[in-house]
Amino acid sequence: MGTPVKDVELKDSAPQNLLLDKHVAYIEAYSAKKDEYEYVMTEYLRMSGIYWGLTVMDLMGSLDRMSREEVLDFVKGCQHECGGFGASIGHDPHLLYTLSAVQILSLYDGVSSVNVEKIIEFVSSLQQPDGSFYGDKWGEVDTRFSFCAVACLALLKKIDAINVDKAVNYVLSCMNFDGGFGCRPGSESHSGQIYCCVGMLSILNRLHHVQADMLGWWLCERQLPSGGLNGRPEKLPDVCYSWWVLASLKIIGRLHWIDRDKLVRFILACQDEETGGFADRPGDMVDPFHTLFGIAGLSLLGERQIRGVNPVFCMPEDVIKRIGVSMQLL
Amino acid sequence: MENSETENRAIRVLSDLDAAFRRHPDISEFDILPVKEPESNRSPIIVAELALGMELWSARLVYIYCYGKLMKWRSHASGCHLLHSTRSVDAARNILEPPELLRLSRAVILINPECYSIWNIRKELLQEKHVSVYEELKLSALVLSKHPKSPETFAHRKWILSLSCFGADIVDNSQIEPNQSGNPSLRVSHIIPRVMKLSTEELKALINEEMRVCTMAAEKYANNYNAWSHRIWVIINLFNCNKQFIMAEYENTRSYVSMHVSDHSGFHYRQFLLSNAEQTSSILQQELDFISELISVYPGHEALWYHRRFIIHAMYNLQNISKSDAVIDTSSSTEGEDLLIPYDYQTVNVMDHCLVPQSSKCAKKLKIDDSGILKSEITKIELIIDSEPDNSWQQQLAKAYMKWIKQYQSRT
Ligand SMILES: [Zn+2]
Numbered sequence: 001m002g003t004p005v006k007d008v009e010l011k012d013s014a015p016q017n018l019l020l021d022k023h024v025a026y027i028e029a030y031s032a033k034k035d036e037y038e039y040v041m042t043e044y045l046r047m048s049g050i051y052w053g054l055t056v057m058d059l060m061g062s063l064d065r066m067s068r069e070e071v072l073d074f075v076k077g078c079q080h081e082c083g084g085f086g087a088s089i090g091h092d093p094h095l096l097y098t099l100s101a102v103q104i105l106s107l108y109d110g111v112s113s114v115n116v117e118k119i120i121e122f123v124s125s126l127q128q129p130d131g132s133f134y135g136d137k138w139g140e141v142d143t144r145f146s147f148c149a150v151a152c153l154a155l156l157k158k159i160d161a162i163n164v165d166k167a168v169n170y171v172l173s174c175m176n177f178d179g180g181f182g183c184r185p186g187s188e189s190h191s192g193q194i195y196c197c198v199g200m201l202s203i204l205n206r207l208h209h210v211q212a213d214m215l216g217w218w219l220c221e222r223q224l225p226s227g228g229l230n231g232r233p234e235k236l237p238d239v240c241y242s243w244w245v246l247a248s249l250k251i252i253g254r255l256h257w258i259d260r261d262k263l264v265r266f267i268l269a270c271q272d273e274e275t276g277g278f279a280d281r282p283g284d285m286v287d288p289f290h291t292l293f294g295i296a297g298l299s300l301l302g303e304r305q306i307r308g309v310n311p312v313f314c315m316p317e318d319v320i321k322r323i324g325v326s327m328q329l330l
Numbered sequence: 331m332e333n334s335e336t337e338n339r340a341i342r343v344l345s346d347l348d349a350a351f352r353r354h355p356d357i358s359e360f361d362i363l364p365v366k367e368p369e370s371n372r373s374p375i376i377v378a379e380l381a382l383g384m385e386l387w388s389a390r391l392v393y394i395y396c397y398g399k400l401m402k403w404r405s406h407a408s409g410c411h412l413l414h415s416t417r418s419v420d421a422a423r424n425i426l427e428p429p430e431l432l433r434l435s436r437a438v439i440l441i442n443p444e445c446y447s448i449w450n451i452r453k454e455l456l457q458e459k460h461v462s463v464y465e466e467l468k469l470s471a472l473v474l475s476k477h478p479k480s481p482e483t484f485a486h487r488k489w490i491l492s493l494s495c496f497g498a499d500i501v502d503n504s505q506i507e508p509n510q511s512g513n514p515s516l517r518v519s520h521i522i523p524r525v526m527k528l529s530t531e532e533l534k535a536l537i538n539e540e541m542r543v544c545t546m547a548a549e550k551y552a553n554n555y556n557a558w559s560h561r562i563w564v565i566i567n568l569f570n571c572n573k574q575f576i577m578a579e580y581e582n583t584r585s586y587v588s589m590h591v592s593d594h595s596g597f598h599y600r601q602f603l604l605s606n607a608e609q610t611s612s613i614l615q616q617e618l619d620f621i622s623e624l625i626s627v628y629p630g631h632e633a634l635w636y637h638r639r640f641i642i643h644a645m646y647n648l649q650n651i652s653k654s655d656a657v658i659d660t661s662s663s664t665e666g667e668d669l670l671i672p673y674d675y676q677t678v679n680v681m682d683h684c685l686v687p688q689s690s691k692c693a694k695k696l697k698i699d700d701s702g703i704l705k706s707e708i709t710k711i712e713l714i715i716d717s718e719p720d721n722s723w724q725q726q727l728a729k730a731y732m733k734w735i736k737q738y739q740s741r742t
Contacts, residue, residue, distance in 0.1 A: 005630070005723050006592075037390045040397060044445040081411035089412075090405035091447040115413060138453060139492070140485040177643050178636075186566060186605075187559040188598040217737070221730065233594040233632045234553050 006236050007224040014269035014282050018298065020305055023291060024062045026276030027053050030288055031066065046088040047078060047097040049288060051104050056292040058107060058316050059299060059307050072110050075101050082125075083118030084136070094136045095126060099148040106155050107319055116156055123149045124161040131166030132184075142183045143174050147196035151313060154203045154325050168206050171197045179214030191222060191231040195244040199312045202251050202327045212330055216254035219245050227262030228281070238280045239270045239290045242297030243314065250300055250311040253330035260301055267294050267301075340395035343388045346375040348433050350382055357382045360440055360476040362389050382472075384440075393441045396434040399426070400448060428460035436469060443473045443480040453489060463494050471543050478550040484560045487540075494536065495568055496524050533568065537575075540564045545586070548596065558595040562602050571606045579603055584620070591624055594633040601640045614645045625714075629724035635731045642735065645703050704739045708732070 031053050033039075042049060050071060057063045078085045078101065084093025085101040098119060105111045126134045126149065133145040146167055153159050173185045174197065180189025181197035194215070201207050222229040222245050228237025229245045242263060249255045269282040270290070277286030278294030292314075299309040308317035312327050333341070351357065359381035366387055368374065374388035384392075403426045405412075426434070431451060438448045455461050467490060473483045526533065540561070547557035569575055580603045587596045604617065618641045625634045699705060711732050718725035 006632075036394060040394055041442055043397075043401075044442070044447065077412065077414055079413045081413055086447070090401040092450050094446065118413070135485075138450065138485075138489050140488065177640060183555075183559055184563060186562045186602050188555060188595055190555060213737075217734070232553065232555070233636050234592050 005225065006230070006234055007226045008228065008237060008281055010226055010265065010269045010282060015271045015273050016265070016268055018268060018303065018305060019271050019273065019276060020060055022271075022273070022276030023278075023295065024057065024060055024065065024276075026272075026286065027057055027288060027291065028062075028065050030277075043088045044091060045097075046091075047075070047085060047100040047104070048087070050074070051100040051107075052288045052292040054104060054107055055315055056288070056295050058319070059292075059295050059309055061307060063107070068108055068110075071104060072108060072113055075104055075110075076114055079114055079118070081118075082137075083115065083120070083122030085119075092136065093122065095123065095133065095145050095148040095152070096135060098122065099152045102152050102155050103313070103315060106323060107315065109322070111156065120153065120156060120158050120161050123152050127162050127167065129166075131163065131168070131170035133167075143171055143181060143193050143200075144183065144196045146171050147200045150200045150203050154327075155313070155323060157323075157325075159204070164204055168201065168204055168209070171200055172209055175209075175211075178218045179211040179216075180218055188232070189218065191219070191229075191241050191244045191248065194219070195248045198248045198251050202312050202329065203325075205328045207252065207328050207330055210252055210330075212252040212254065216249060216252055216257055219249050219254070220257045223258050223263065227259065227264075227266035229258075229263065229266075236281065237266065239267055239278050239297070240280065240293040242267050243293035243300075246297050246300045247311040247314070251329055255300065264298065264301055264303075267297055270294060336391065337395060339388075340391040343374055343392050344396065344433070344437055346373045347384070347392070347437060350375050350377050351436075353377070354380070354382070356380055358472060358475065360384075360472050362386055362441070362476070389441050392437050396437045397442075397445070397448075400431070400434050400438065400451065403431075404447065404451065428455055428458070431455060432461055439469075439473055439483075440476070443477050443483045446482050446485075449482055449486045453486070456490070456493075463490055466490055467539070471546075474543060474547050475550070478547040479554050479556050481556050484556050487543075488560070488563060491536065491540070491564070491568060495526055495528055495533070497527050537564060537569055540568075541579075548586075548590075548593070552590065552593055553595045555595055558599050561599060565602075573606075573608050576603050576607050580607060588624065591628045591631045592633050594636060597633050597637040597640075601637070604640075604644065611645065611648055614641055614648060617641050618645065622710075629718070630722070630727065632727055635727045638731065639734055642703065642707055643738070646699070646738075649699075649703060699739070704735060707735055708739075711735070 031050075054063060054066055054071070057066055075085070077089055078087070078091070078097070080086065080093040082093055084095070085098045086092050086094065087097045091097070101114075102111070102119065105114060126136070126145070128134065128141070132141045132143075133149045134141060135145045135148075149162065150159070150167065153161055171181065174181045174183070174187065174193070176182060176189045178189055180191075181193045182188050182190055183193050187193075198207070198210060198215075201209060221233075222231065222241065224230060224237050226237055228239075229241040230237050231241045231244065246255065246258075246263075249257065266282075267278070270278045270280070270284075271294070272279060272286045275286055277288070278290045279286045280290050295306055296309045296314055299306040300311060309315070310317045310320040311329070313320055313325070354377050357377065357380055361381065361383050363376070363383045363385045365374070365385035368385070368387055374385035376383040376385075403424050406424045432455060435448045435451050438445055439452075443449075452461065452466065456463065456466055467487065470483050470487050470490075474480060477483065528536065541564075544557045544561040544564075548554045551557070565571060565575065565579070580600065583596065583600055583603070587593065587600060590596050600617075604613070607613070618638070621634055621638050621641060625631075625638065628634065711728055714728045715725055715732065718728065
């Protein structure tokens with residue numbers, strides 16, 4: 001009788017050392033190649049893609065390999081009259097890409113090159129009477145957008161542009177009996193949503209609402225026998241959850257509850273020795289998204305060759321210090 | 331301007347696709363067939379029964395062509411309002427008429443439904459009545475048959491549903507227990523009433539179709555977070571957590587979860603239903619018996635053990651609520667004796683506060699395991715741990731559950 005554990009097995013041949021140079025080369029090559037189909041297919045999230053690439057390069061100490069001018073011009077060109085940013089030229093303004101744009105501008109210390117007033121107007125206009133946030137004018141509601149809005153305003157030092165109490169109340173109304181959070185009231189707990197909700201409460205100094213022991217417990221149960229973390233019960237381990245689960249644990253002061261060595265081994269096994277970059281799981285195709293979250297996860301786990309990452313903003317700690325954003329950590 | 335050879339091929343495939351939709355208006359399945367190169371002269375668009383297939387090589391061609399045309403139009407000629415405008419003087423040449431926009435955008439979202447701006451183009455066309463609600467729901471259901479977890483597709487449906495039901499833009503007006511104390515609850519309260527435009531019959535038909543689409547998506551992709559969250563959103567926002575409907579869903583999903591014992595999202599949905607049903611301890615006991623049986627018949631499924639945590643938590647709170655109701659307030663309770671008001675923090679939610687012993691609230695809200703729910707649970711689980719082979723997954727899950735319940739017990 002086979003046991004139905006949903007997990008992967010790490011091969012002895014899997015990489016066990018951090019291949020930093022390879023990852024730098026991978027990201028550099030990725031941003032240069034505009035291979036038609038793949039490039040066109042991912043254009044709807046280009047702004048976030050650029051944020052992932054730049055952040056991981058900065059964490060690896062190689063931001064200077066990217067073209068600041070080109071990036072800033074692109075970002076500037078994506079701002080709409082309403083103040084929000086689209087994912088790319090021709091795409092509509094949305095909170096997700098507005099946060100990515102603000103993160104990119106913050107990394108490059110280039111916020112002043114866009115209309116900041118308008119961004120603040122856009123973000124605050126999306127808050128609803130119940131405290132929730134629309135992602136854009138079409139009205140989808142999700143706790144991810146609550147995080148985007150608050151993180152955006154925090155980086156722009158303008159948190160008071162929204163109703164903070166209501167925003168907090170809405171997020172708390174998405175808390176479940178297991179201590180986790182879902183995308184909307186009544187929805188299942190999900191590590192990605194938990195990261196957003198806990199991060200948002202951290203920025204707003206309201207972490208006392210979190211049931212840290214219960215939530216920490218649930219988050220630690222995401223670690224599978226392979227050492228990898230999944231995002232919810234019954235899911236396969238995935239490198240991006242090394243970020244969402246770990247960052248949440250870090251924020252609530254329970255990072256030491258997981259088995260660090262096993263997780264490091266899992267993350268390293270997700271590297272591609274030939275191409276560089278990280279995949280979601282060992283042997284899969286690499287991409288910039290999982291490369292950032294693999295590197296950021298290792299940073300949280302204390303890997304010395306990587307610069308310190310801020311657990312709330314997923315940006316280099318010194319960038320957050322330079323801007324002077326404060327947050328609460330338990 | 332001359333079209334390139336590639337463009338001409340893309341145009342031919344696109345017109346084959348349009349023809350397929352014209353000839354078979356009831357297509358309900360879509361897939362991209364793993365054919366990387368054209369193999370013969372036959373069309374890469376294939377319809378068999380109600381299923382539409384598109385060969386991979388042609389999907390690439392069509393996508394690049396349609397997406398390119400739409401983006402050019404969107405960034406130059408239409409309602410695009412960039413701060414630093416790049417709008418060209420020859421905007422007139424980029425004009426696309428609604429029928430053209432509809433066929434181009436349909437091709438794009440079938441292949442890549444996360445392309446949110448393309449859905450937005452269709453929303454505008456729907457507002458201007460160039461496409462009907464019915465057609466749009468049908469198309470997005472078709473997209474879900476290929477991309478069952480697509481968040482943008484579910485978002486598009488929510489927008490259409492809100493529009494049809496309330497006429498205004500979408501509003502998520504649900505809030506579960508407004509609270510300052512981080513009250514963990516699935517019980518929905520404070521639904522702002524809005525004027526329903528549909529008749530009861532129309533609404534029921536709409537909701538039944540939505541349930542069908544969600545089940546289809548759930549069956550195609552296990553633990554489908556977006557499908558189950560969408561279902562919950564529908565019940566809260568369109569049906570006001572209608573108690574009868576919730577009980578019907580509770581009955582109906584029993585067979586689904588029995589056949590999908592690893593689907594944690596499906597079990598979560600039952601937790602949502604249980605939290606919002608008018609119910610008694612007998613329903614929770616029934617659910618505990620149900621899950622106990624599944625756990626013994628299907629050993630080693632994490633979802634079952636997690637669901638069991640919820641049931642015990644709910645039973646425990648119910649016991650304490652009944653008690654505190656009896657002691658604190660006997661006058662206002664007119665809703666029946668054994669009614670479940672899950673986890674209202676003002677009366678029962680003590681777990682978070684009790685982690686901090688000095689909390690003054692703690693003493694007042696102390697709960698006692700009178701009915702021995704936790705004790706008897708521990709005895710039952712000890713038996714399971716002893717009877718399972720050492721280190722089996724089932725035994726590990728049972729041990730994790732035991733740890734959880736002991737921690738739970740220590741908080742009370
Ligand atoms: Zn992932």
